[in-house]
Amino acid sequence: xxxxxxxxxxxxxxxxxxxxxxxxxxxxxxxxxxxxxxxxxxxxxxxxxxxxxxxxxxxxxxxxxxxxxxxxxxxxxxxxxxxxxxxxxxxxxxxxxxxxxxxxxxxxxxxxxxxxxxxxxxxxxxxxxxxxxxxxxxxxxxxxxxxxxxxxxxxxxxxxxxxxxxxxxxxxxxxxxxxxxxxxxxxxxxxxxxxxxxxxxxxxxxxxxxxxxxxxxxxxxxxxxxxxxxxxxxxxxxxxxxxxxxxxxxxxxxxx
Numbered sequence: 001x002x003x004x005x006x007x008x009x010x011x012x013x014x015x016x017x018x019x020x021x022x023x024x025x026x027x028x029x030x031x032x033x034x035x036x037x038x039x040x041x042x043x044x045x046x047x048x049x050x051x052x053x054x055x056x057x058x059x060x061x062x063x064x065x066x067x068x069x070x071x072x073x074x075x076x077x078x079x080x081x082x083x084x085x086x087x088x089x090x091x092x093x094x095x096x097x098x099x100x101x102x103x104x105x106x107x108x109x110x111x112x113x114x115x116x117x118x119x120x121x122x123x124x125x126x127x128x129x130x131x132x133x134x135x136x137x138x139x140x141x142x143x144x145x146x147x148x149x150x151x152x153x154x155x156x157x158x159x160x161x162x163x164x165x166x167x168x169x170x171x172x173x174x175x176x177x178x179x180x181x182x183x184x185x186x187x188x189x190x191x192x193x194x195x196x197x198x199x200x201x202x203x204x205x206x207x208x209x210x211x212x213x214x215x216x217x218x219x220x221x222x223x224x225x226x227x228x229x230x231x232x233x234x235x236x237x238x239x240x241x242x243x244x245x246x247x248x249x250x251x252x253x254x255x256x
Contacts, residue, residue, distance in 0.1 A: 031104075036079025050068065062088070062090075083146075088142050103129045112146040173199035181247065
């Protein structure tokens, strides 16, 4: 063998649950995020009725008529099967993740049918042409079972792409993140206290106060201000002087 020659073997993959050819996790072939329903930051509970446009598992939200679906969560990072029992479930794919435009194909396992951008429902695999490069694209599933959905460039469906759990979580956090702020000391919370996001948001997010864990003398936050795509500032006011510890749980939403 000559020096400088590289020989690369073809990577072989298994076929779990009848899904052919798991891909290399670095290719980012699948334009759907959280396609395995492995990230659930909001804590959606199986069988809960969702109102129109309400989010459940990360990046997935109810259609115009709402949605209810059931599932059994498996081991961390392992894709699951969901069963849509009412309404429809959709994902809006950000246009910057559809830069090619043209023809895409959507494939999945299960009895649910799917459609692109409010068109006609069909069975897997479902191809669509004429997608505008850089335009937001909505994928929607109606009632039935659903697992391993994948949207990719071209007209031929390939094997489901597995991604590392932390990689999938970071992709989700561009749109939604549970974040915390913990401080201690006398009157520790003041204007300018900062929550640093784990991932830069798609746009300046909407901050929502969720809960407080407090050792003493602290009240819930009474405002958030100066929100940017990187961080937000907010403050708590102490109910009395003295040493205090407080941690708030908040959500930052930059959903489409």
